[in-house]
Amino acid sequence: MTGAAITLAGVRKSFGDTPAVRDLTTDIPAGSFTALLGPSGCGKSTTLAMIAGLLHPDTGDIRFDGRSQLGVPAEHRPAGLVFQKPLLFPHLNVEQNVAFGLRMRRLDRSQTRERVAAILDRVQLTALARRRVGELSGGQEQRVALARALVLEPRALLLDEPFSQLDATLRAEMRRLVKDLHTESGVTTVFVTHDQTEAVEVADTIALLLDGHLAGQGDPEMFYAAPPSLAAARFFGVTNELPGTVRDGQFTAAATGLRRPTTLPDGPAVLVIRPETISLTSPSGDDDTMVGVAVAARFAGTHLAVDVQLTGGFLVTVYTPVTTSVRLGAPLAIDLPQAAGVVLAADRSLVSG
Amino acid sequence: MTAKPPTTTTRRVTAQGAPIEATTGPGARWVLPVRMGRRLLVGLLLVAALLPLVPLLVWSLAGQWRYPALLPQQLSLRGMQLLVDPRSDTLRGLGTSAGIAAAVAVLACLIGFPAGRAIGLYRFRGRRVVQFLLLAPVIVPGLAVTLGIQVFFVRYHLSDTVVGVILVQLMPTVPYAAVILGAAFANLDIDYERQARSLGAGPLRVQLFVTVPLLRQAIAVAALMTFLISWSEYVLTLLVGGGQVKTLPLLLFAAIGSSDTTAAAALAMLVIVPPLLLVLAAARLLSGRSAGAVGFGRL
Numbered sequence: 001m002t003g004a005a006i007t008l009a010g011v012r013k014s015f016g017d018t019p020a021v022r023d024l025t026t027d028i029p030a031g032s033f034t035a036l037l038g039p040s041g042c043g044k045s046t047t048l049a050m051i052a053g054l055l056h057p058d059t060g061d062i063r064f065d066g067r068s069q070l071g072v073p074a075e076h077r078p079a080g081l082v083f084q085k086p087l088l089f090p091h092l093n094v095e096q097n098v099a100f101g102l103r104m105r106r107l108d109r110s111q112t113r114e115r116v117a118a119i120l121d122r123v124q125l126t127a128l129a130r131r132r133v134g135e136l137s138g139g140q141e142q143r144v145a146l147a148r149a150l151v152l153e154p155r156a157l158l159l160d161e162p163f164s165q166l167d168a169t170l171r172a173e174m175r176r177l178v179k180d181l182h183t184e185s186g187v188t189t190v191f192v193t194h195d196q197t198e199a200v201e202v203a204d205t206i207a208l209l210l211d212g213h214l215a216g217q218g219d220p221e222m223f224y225a226a227p228p229s230l231a232a233a234r235f236f237g238v239t240n241e242l243p244g245t246v247r248d249g250q251f252t253a254a255a256t257g258l259r260r261p262t263t264l265p266d267g268p269a270v271l272v273i274r275p276e277t278i279s280l281t282s283p284s285g286d287d288d289t290m291v292g293v294a295v296a297a298r299f300a301g302t303h304l305a306v307d308v309q310l311t312g313g314f315l316v317t318v319y320t321p322v323t324t325s326v327r328l329g330a331p332l333a334i335d336l337p338q339a340a341g342v343v344l345a346a347d348r349s350l351v352s353g
Numbered sequence: 354m355t356a357k358p359p360t361t362t363t364r365r366v367t368a369q370g371a372p373i374e375a376t377t378g379p380g381a382r383w384v385l386p387v388r389m390g391r392r393l394l395v396g397l398l399l400v401a402a403l404l405p406l407v408p409l410l411v412w413s414l415a416g417q418w419r420y421p422a423l424l425p426q427q428l429s430l431r432g433m434q435l436l437v438d439p440r441s442d443t444l445r446g447l448g449t450s451a452g453i454a455a456a457v458a459v460l461a462c463l464i465g466f467p468a469g470r471a472i473g474l475y476r477f478r479g480r481r482v483v484q485f486l487l488l489a490p491v492i493v494p495g496l497a498v499t500l501g502i503q504v505f506f507v508r509y510h511l512s513d514t515v516v517g518v519i520l521v522q523l524m525p526t527v528p529y530a531a532v533i534l535g536a537a538f539a540n541l542d543i544d545y546e547r548q549a550r551s552l553g554a555g556p557l558r559v560q561l562f563v564t565v566p567l568l569r570q571a572i573a574v575a576a577l578m579t580f581l582i583s584w585s586e587y588v589l590t591l592l593v594g595g596g597q598v599k600t601l602p603l604l605l606f607a608a609i610g611s612s613d614t615t616a617a618a619a620l621a622m623l624v625i626v627p628p629l630l631l632v633l634a635a636a637r638l639l640s641g642r643s644a645g646a647v648g649f650g651r652l
Contacts, residue, residue, distance in 0.1 A: 054547050074550040081551035091566040101552035
């Protein structure tokens with residue numbers, strides 16, 4: 001069975017007076033691996049619970065392949081849900097846990113046994129089939145939880161930060177497993193996470209949720225090359241922001257006088273520059289460079305983060321290879337090609353919120 | 354320290370199950386006195402709990418026992434015969450008591466389950482009021498309430514019937530079941546139920562296949578408590594049963610009233626011993642360990 005296309009149309013949900021999801025509209029393509037990304041409290045888990053049918057939107061519609069699911073109770077939705085906690089039923093063993101959903105569907109015994117054996121084999125837990133769940137490790141528990149959801153052959157697999165309680169190596173291993181399972185089954189997978197590196201690594205589509213509404217959706221590259229808003233850029237780790245103004249299709253940075261063409265309407269704007277898209281160079285008077293002084297350098301494992309104080313008083317962070325030798329206090333320049341940096345409307349997140 | 358007797362050696366067990374001799378640290382010399390003290394305490398408590406049964410046992414076997422004799426002048430099996438005599442009310446009383454207590458335990462748990470769920474799980478307006486109302490039957494003397502509602506039992510032809518007695522005994526039992534299960538629900542991770550829902554279990558089957566097994570210990574405790582309350586209930590049974598529903602406590606009071614000490618002692622044994630065995634068995638079942646360890650081992 002192939003994955004379902006999931007549509008959220010104008011979905012709102014409040015808890016008492018606190019809005020959790022405000023007017024969320026998005027299409028999750030069939031068969032995609034979509035990350036629902038956002039900081040804690042942005043409404044991403046609430047959204048997932050609404051897709052699963054465990055919560056009901058105040059207004060709006062949720063559709064699987066165009067069919068509204070609002071009247072469909074959770075137990076009848078073709079969606080499998082895996083929580084942050086494994087939530088294995090302690091009174092059942094591994095095998096019985098995995099068979100739970102099939103039992104609820106009153107599948108006959110031989111078929112149940114067959115399907116449970118197949119999925120346990122797939123997640124490499126055959127040897128532990130008769131184990132009590134209390135005797136499993138954290139990674140094994142999550143694999144059982146995953147198998148328990150997948151054995152039902154859902155059309156949507158909903159994962160609510162399922163690996164956040166595992167250590168880094170195990171988490172990477174589980175990501176690979178989920179990714180492989182997605183490729184094999186083609187099930188539409190919605191993965192809730194607050195970790196943008198995880199989202200980028202694992203998902204083919206990212207839906208960024210900020211403050212209860214969609215702050216951008218696209219492939220992971222988009223959020224780096226052309227972030228849809230300043231808030232989105234900040235969430236993806238942009239540290240360099242040069243405020244300025246747009247007039248007649250031209251952005252001018254206030255502190256440095258740096259110019260960039262833009263399609264934004266007139267008004268306050270910000271030039272955001274990812275620290276890995278710029279590099280250090282020697283002062284030359286070139287148009288694409290800005291001069292300044294290195295004031296700090298931090299070793300960050302894969303790169304060196306250098307803070308450069310530009311003339312005009314602006315501080316810019318640059319990532320350079322760890323082999324670069326940086327003399328603090330020495331004059332240097334930043335190579336700033338036209339392609340680096342994106343002009344975004346200032347405080348757009350506040351305006352649209 | 355190598356010659357220490359095994360009972361005082363603290364044993365640890367490795368993952369493979371092989372015991373490791375305890376390291377003899379500075380605290381080791383306290384292990385012996387602490388353990389002995391604990392055993393002494395457990396022994397004293399057991400004696401205190403079981404001592405009252407001894408005169409009962411002696412009385413139930415006494416044919417003639419007059420002051421100032423220290424022991425009965427005559428032993429007799431009359432009391433014991435009374436218990437097993439099919440013509441006496443005793444066996445029927447045992448059946449009535451057990452049947453009513455079992456029915457009350459089941460019904461109280463069935464009512465206490467949703468009630469406990471409500472007070473344990475949900476934060477709603479007026480929750481404290483509901484909680485108080487649930488507990489009210491325990492606070493307000495049952496006798497007063499029963500006198501008030503007895504007229505309804507008469508009107509609906511429930512007085513003098515077993516059904517009526519079962520119903521009236523729900524009054525002092527449901528609060529306990531609700532409170533015990535409420536505490537269990539308060540500690541329940543509700544995400545288990547949500548998980549079960551998403552795996553295809555409807556609301557009723559979630560309760561049946563997930564929540565009840567998760568709360569089975571609390572349910573067992575609630576059933577045990579309510580069974581015991583019903584088992585020893587006298588006043589409500591007398592009022593609504595009208596003497597027609599003869600449970601063991603009624604027979605016991607009758608025997609006491611007729612000054613037949615031997616019969617009373619024998620009946621008292623019959624009232625006391627089954628619940629005692631039940632509690633011990635339940636404690637063993639709930640913990641998978643011996644009852645002694647459950648009741649006293651962690652002192």
